[in-house]
Amino acid sequence: MVAHLTMILLIYFLAAMAVHLMHQRHTSRPESEGFEQILLIPSNQVGRIEGIIRSLCLELLYRGKSFTLTVVAEQQEAETITIIEKMMQRQGMELSYLPAVPAELEHTGQRHGDYRLIDLRRSNDEAGCR
Structure with missing residues (x-):
């Protein structure tokens, strides 16, 4: 007992x-920090893009942020962009496109005002979400 x-x-x-x-x-x-706009330059990252997008979504979810994703869509990255589109559709989010990186973002680095720039054009060792 x-x-x-x-x-x-x-x-x-x-x-x-x-x-x-x-x-x-x-x-x-x-605390929730509000809203973030992300500009992604994919550069043929077919093998890695899904992991990059997932880790980005998890980071923003943990920080309590909602976000929009804008992709710089160039013709040679069609397969990478297709993967991104499918992932965003599964999450019920819309994707916007730019034909080229705006000049003011090209020279300023990772952050510019309201945008967070994720540039995957660099070599595989340097690329990633910071």
């Missing part, structure tokens, strides 16, 4: 600790 009561108390204690830890994790989560 004592063993059964001890087991019940132990289960209640572990459940209370789990609820407490989940609450702590929820309250320590970063």
Whole structure:
């Protein structure tokens, strides 16, 4: 009888600790930062683009941000863009396109005003989401 009561108390204690830890994790989560616009230059990353898009979506989800994705669509990257389109459709999101990188974004680096630039034209060692 004592063993059964001890087991019940132990289960209640572990459940209370789990609820407490989940609450702590929820309250320590970063505040929602609003909205982010992302400009992606894919450059024939067929083998890697799905992982890059997934990690980008997870990062923004964790930070509590919604986002729009604009892709610089060049003819030689048709297969990469098709993969991006399918992924965004599965998530119920629209994709917008630009024929070329705007000149003001080309020279400023990773961030420019409201845009976050992800340029995958560099070599595989340097490319990625920062």
